[in-house]
Structure formats: C-alpha cells, structure tokens
Amino acid sequence: KPLMLQGHERAITQIKYNREGDLLFSAAxxxxxxxxxxxxxxxxxxxNGHGGVVWCLDVDWQTINLITGGGDSSCRLWDLETGKNIATIKTNSSVRTCNFSYSAYQAAYTTDKAMGHPCEVFVIDTRTxxxxxxxxxxILKWEITDSKVTSMVWGILDETLITGHEAGDIIQWDLR
Structure with a gap:
C-alpha cells in the first residue's frame, strides 16, 4: 500500500530507512x-537547526544518532530519542554527502568546491x-582535486570509502 507523506515544503533531496525498516528519514x-x-x-x-537546504542524512545502525549535512555549511549530529542537535560541525562550504560507518564508530562527510575552497572529505570519530x-x-581529511563528490558509501569493514564524482568517476579510498 503506497503512502503519501506530506511534510516538506520543497523538493526532497534524500530519504533513508533505519536498519529495522520501521523509520523513514527524509531531507529536503x-x-x-x-x-x-x-x-x-x-x-x-x-x-530543526539547519539554515538552508539539507542535502544528506544518515542514521546509525542502532538508530541512536542521525547525521545531516546542508547548504548552510554545517554537518549536524542529532540524538534520535530527544530530537536535540548534539553537535554542529562548521565547514567552509556546503556539506554534500554524509554517512555513518557500519560500526558507527566513525562518520564521513564531504564538502563542495565553492567560495574558493576545495571539495574535501572528512572522517570523524563518533564513539563519543x-x-x-x-x-x-x-581523524582524516583530504582534498579532492578533480570533480566534486556527489555520493559516498563506506566499504567493507569500514576500511574504505567509495566516492562517486560529478564527472562520472568512482574512487575507492583506503583508510587503513
């Protein structure tokens, strides 16, 4: 049975289920x-907290935390039980992609090449x-010199990050 979910005023940018499939998260x-x-x-x-478009979101495997990234040059971590914004990471440009690792001990996010700043990939510790x-x-940070990152996913055992790029490239980054 299809559901029509009405709660956003503008275009949807990403949707994601939690691991159990009982919750659906949407960004717009x-x-x-x-x-x-x-x-x-x-x-x-x-x-509530972003000041502009929210490009990406991800929920950890235990459905405890949510990570979001937006056009307001911030990446935010949320407590799912209370809905409170736990932490805000300010960036130099829009956050285009964000993902928790499968272990949820780390998260990664990417920023756009804009306002004189390069496209960058960041890996952060999310154990606490x-x-x-x-x-x-x-923990890790590197610049993308070619086309910007448009999608990202963690590889097996949290040892790699796979990024998709605007020019059509797919790159696997070894994090070990």
Missing part, C-alpha cells in the same frame, strides 16, 4: 529533516557523541 531543500513511521506514514518529528565533536579535528 526546506531545511527541516523529518522522521516518519514507515508503517502508517505518521510524522514523528522534525529536526557530544558537543566536543564540534571542536575536534577530523
């Missing part, structure tokens, strides 16, 4: 990610999710 150009019951389409909540993440240096 309206700056307010939402979470829904997938069974009946009831909206459970809205994550609190406001200290906002000021911590990333």
């Amino acid at each position: 150009k309206d700056a307010k990610p939402n979470v829904w019951w997938s069974l009946n389409g009831e909206r459970l909540g809205t994550f 999710v609190d406001d200290s993440i906002s000021s911590q240096a990333p």
Whole structure:
C-alpha cells in the first residue's frame, strides 16, 4: 500500500530507512529533516537547526544518532530519542554527502568546491557523541582535486570509502 507523506515544503533531496525498516528519514531543500513511521506514514518529528537546504542524512545502525549535512555549511549530529542537535560541525562550504560507518564508530562527510575552497572529505570519530565533536579535528581529511563528490558509501569493514564524482568517476579510498 503506497503512502503519501506530506511534510516538506520543497523538493526532497534524500530519504533513508533505519536498519529495522520501521523509520523513514527524509531531507529536503526546506531545511527541516523529518522522521516518519514507515508503517502508517505518521510524522514523528522534525529536526530543526539547519539554515538552508539539507542535502544528506544518515542514521546509525542502532538508530541512536542521525547525521545531516546542508547548504548552510554545517554537518549536524542529532540524538534520535530527544530530537536535540548534539553537535554542529562548521565547514567552509556546503556539506554534500554524509554517512555513518557500519560500526558507527566513525562518520564521513564531504564538502563542495565553492567560495574558493576545495571539495574535501572528512572522517570523524563518533564513539563519543557530544558537543566536543564540534571542536575536534577530523581523524582524516583530504582534498579532492578533480570533480566534486556527489555520493559516498563506506566499504567493507569500514576500511574504505567509495566516492562517486560529478564527472562520472568512482574512487575507492583506503583508510587503513
């Protein structure tokens, strides 16, 4: 049975289920990610805090935390039980992709090439999710010199990141 979920005012940019499949998360150009019951389409909540388009989101495997990235040059971590913004990582340009690793001990996000800043990939430690993440240096960081990253996924055993690029390239990065 199809469900029509009405809760965004602008175009949807990403949707994602949690591991169990009972929750559906949606991001849009309206700056307010939402979470829904997938069974009946009831909206459970809205994550308020971004100041512009939300390009990406991901939920960890235990459905404890949500990560979002947006056009307001920020990557945000959220507590799913309370809906509160736990940490905000300020970036130099829009955050285009974000993903938790399968272990949820790490997360990665990418920024766009814009305003004189290069496209970059960041890997952060998410074992302790609190406001200290906002000021911590990333575990890994590197510049993308060719075309910008448009999609990203973690590889097997959290040892690699696979990025898809605007020019059609797919690159596997060894994180070991």
